[in-house]
Amino acid sequence: MFAEAISYAVDSYQRSILFLDVMRQRAVQYREHAAETAPHVLDYEAELVCDGRTLARPVNYALVRIVPPPRIVLDPRKRPFVIVDPRAGHGPGIGGFKADSEIGVALNAGHPCYFIGFLPEPEPGQTIEDIARAEAVFLERVISRHPEAEGKPCVIGNCQAGWAVTILASLRPELFGPIIVAGSPLSYWAGVKGKYPMRYTGGLLGGSWLTALTSDLGAGKFDGAWLVQNFENQNPANTLWTKQYNLYSKIDTEAERYLGFERWWGGHVMLNAEEMQFIVDELFVGNKLAAGEIRTSDGTAVDLRNIRSPILVFCSSGDNVTPPQQALDWILDLYDSVEDIRANGQTIVYCIHDKIGHLGIFVSAGVARKEHDEFASNIDFIDVLPPGLYEAVLEPKGEAVERPDLVTGQWVMRCEARTLDDIRALGGNDLDDERRFAAVARMSEINLSLYRAFAQPWVRALATPVMADAMQRLHPLRLQYEMFGSANPWSAWIGAAAERVREDRKPVSPENFFLGLQREASERIVDGLEAWRKASEKWSEEVFHTVYGSRAHQAALGIDQNSARPPRKAAKNMLHAALVQSRIAELKSHMTRGGVSEGLARAMLYIRMPGGTTDERGFEAIRRIRETAADESTRTLEEFKAMLREQFFLLLIDEDSALSAIPDLLPENVEERQAAFDTLLELLGARGQLTDEEADRLERMRSLFRIEREPARKLRSPERKAS
Structure with a gap:
């Protein structure tokens, strides 16, 4: 046990030095990337x-x-x-x-x-x-x-x-x-109760006025580091412990991956105040x-x-x-x-x-x-x-x-x-939830107007570019990089010490008793931080629902509590409805327009409609046929897509008429019709056997193609054959 303790102590010391060296490298990388x-x-x-x-x-x-x-x-x-x-x-x-x-x-x-x-x-x-x-x-x-x-x-x-x-x-x-x-x-x-508390943030902060304040303190710019901070706050266990512990515990193999990700994670950018205000007001809170x-x-x-x-x-x-x-x-x-x-x-x-x-x-x-x-x-x-x-x-x-x-x-x-x-079925808001968020949006508009009227002129007068630059440099996310950089004289010894450790590295055995204790301690820390996160999220949700679910509060904000329509349901467009009816009339005149390709597409869509499922094999078969077919080789993908959609809509509009018109799209020559039907079988067989209903529909196609011999037996499911 004493030998294991000594071995673990040496390994822990070495990993600590190497960990600090990675932090030093991260600071150098951060500076170079920012330059x-x-x-x-x-x-x-x-x-x-x-x-x-x-x-x-x-x-x-x-x-x-x-x-x-x-x-x-x-x-x-x-x-x-x-x-x-x-x-x-x-x-x-x-x-x-x-x-x-x-x-x-x-x-x-x-x-x-x-x-x-x-x-x-x-x-x-x-x-x-x-x-x-x-x-x-x-x-x-x-x-x-x-x-x-x-x-x-x-x-x-x-x-x-x-x-x-x-x-x-x-x-x-x-x-x-x-x-x-x-x-x-x-x-x-949108969200589910008990999960995803980030959507409550706007309401708990009183709306988007804080966005305007942050931009004003930045002299007209919003520091992207605050957005990164919001992401990190969603997972305190990872932010405060797991990410660093994973590097420390795997210091001999993890450094390159860690530095690669941190190069992006620490590359904070700026946004104009107008951009950030639009994002929050129009998209997030609104x-x-x-x-x-x-x-x-x-x-x-x-x-x-x-x-x-x-x-x-x-x-x-x-x-x-x-x-x-x-x-x-x-x-x-x-x-x-x-x-x-x-x-x-x-x-x-x-x-x-x-x-x-x-x-x-x-x-x-x-x-x-x-x-x-x-x-x-x-x-x-x-x-x-x-x-x-x-x-x-x-x-x-x-x-x-x-x-x-x-x-x-x-x-x-x-x-x-x-x-x-x-x-x-994935879960979501009910009408009461929608009213709560509508109340947040209204409250945000009021608070933002109050801030702009009474506080913004004073904040802008005080927030000089020099002050904004100082606040940007002192942001906690930037400080965690800078504190291990060359500007800190206490970090000067780390590089040389890390080189000596690498020359005499003595990793501990994976079965070491104290290493096991280290892992258990880490798990307990993660469990504690996770418990804190869950408690905080539960508290946030309860406060949000209590404050913005109050009928008196909603009434004061002008939220209609008797309306059965969600506050943010998209409006209908009568012109679009008229255009749809016009398009339907136009499509009906196309029932007999086209040739073999249109007939095959209509037949294939009809047969596959009951299952509502398609996969890449069917499309790959179509692609190969398109490359060799005389009437398809010159048709562009966009034209082919338009043709498929037209055949699909014809079936939706009037299935019986669309099917009755298929013989008019096929050649009179028996051999050519047989070749077209063989192509249909090849397309259908690309995805495997047919269901019973699909096989029955294929039989109907056989009669419309006027094919005499039985074609569908090999495509029927085994159960269908047995029956």
Whole structure:
């Protein structure tokens, strides 16, 4: 036991010195990173395409092209990917700071790749609208550089970049291919009781007046370090203990990974006061995005129903910053049913990870190799899905999967039809909860007006640029880096001491008794901090519900307590209803328009409709047939998508008439009809055996194609054959 104690003491001392040396290296790295003109953490070479500072309304954003590594071969026919990183306190680059990343998987799939990043300091007077206009220019540049691409760019918006992308897509829908929003809070009020307390913060602080105060103390700029602090406050166990203990306990192997992440985590950036106030008032406290209540400077309403591209929402049940409800409940705010989604021509696909945290959505290598890899590989499949609501389900390729030659990666992506009840089943607010948050929004407006009228002039007079700079330097998050830097004379000895330790390193045995005690002590500390977090969250929720659930308080704020309509439900548009009826009349005139391709698409959609499920194998089979078919080889992906959607809508509008018209789309020649039917069988067989109902529908197609011999036996399920 004495020998074990001595061994542990030596190891603990050495790990302490090496830990301090990593802190010293972190401080040096922090200083070097901050000194860069355009600091980022991209692991790829990039070339500037467009500098936002040169635009008519200058912004601190820029578009760069990712230069693919030598081993990567890009396909000019594939649509480009554009990754937009969040400006949520950190600098850019997290979407491509290692090989297994969003940029990495897009390049590996053969797609040209672009990145939209930003500089640490905003341009004077820039607004969120200015940034949106600049990103529109960026996308125009990307489109013009890829005239051979089959489809508009796929745009990925991470976290706060997700809502920025959707705002732009609602204003300029013609610029977008599929949109992937990852961990993005589009419906900030949403959540589940007992979880996700971050949404209560605005109410507990009295609204957005504190945002205005912080910006005024910063001489017109909001320090992004405060946003990072908010993230860290959500997990005190990790912030105060686990992150550092993990480095200390694995000091011989963990330093490189730790420093790599800290390079991004400590790269704090600034926002203009106008930008931050818009984010808090309009999006977070106001929750106006999904309700269509945000207006541009010229009065244009930002309505997410204007988006014409498929939207893929990626979120996680383990994300306490943007839980699934905040990522998905905008669908409930905008639409009354799946039929309503279809009437708007919208395709929405969501994928819910079971446990990954907020940052893991963007930085986890496992997520990149699975979810993001599948999204990149199957982006054209997502683009041609019929309008509706789907959940993306990933299952291992394995040996049990039929037609593995049609699967691009190690996972099979299947899209299963869902209804709004599936979104509601995830949990969410009731009407009383919505009224509470509406009360917060009203209180925030009042408090902000009072602050601007009585306090803001005095604060602005006192907050000089020198004072603002001093406050920025003294922020606790910056001090934790600076205290181990060269400016601290007490840290001068650490580097030399660490070198001596490395020369004589004596790690302790994993079975050491005292090392076990160390692990147990760490677990108890984590348990204590977790208990503190849960108690604080419970207290916060109870205070929030008590204060803003008071009927007297709500009445004083003008909240209608008798209305059955949620306070932030999106308004209906009568013009859109009229346009839908006009479109239906137009489609009915297209029942017999087209040829074999239209007939095959209509037949395939009809047969697969009962299951409401499709996967990548079916699309891959279609793609291969398109490449060889004479009437399809010249049809662009966009035209093919339009054709599929038209056939789908014809079946929805009048199924009997659409089916009766199929013989008019087919050739009279028997051999040609047989060849078309064989193609249908090949498409249906790509995903495996048919269900009973699908097999019955195939029999109906046989008669419409006027095929004499029995074709469907091999596609029936074993149970069907036995019966």
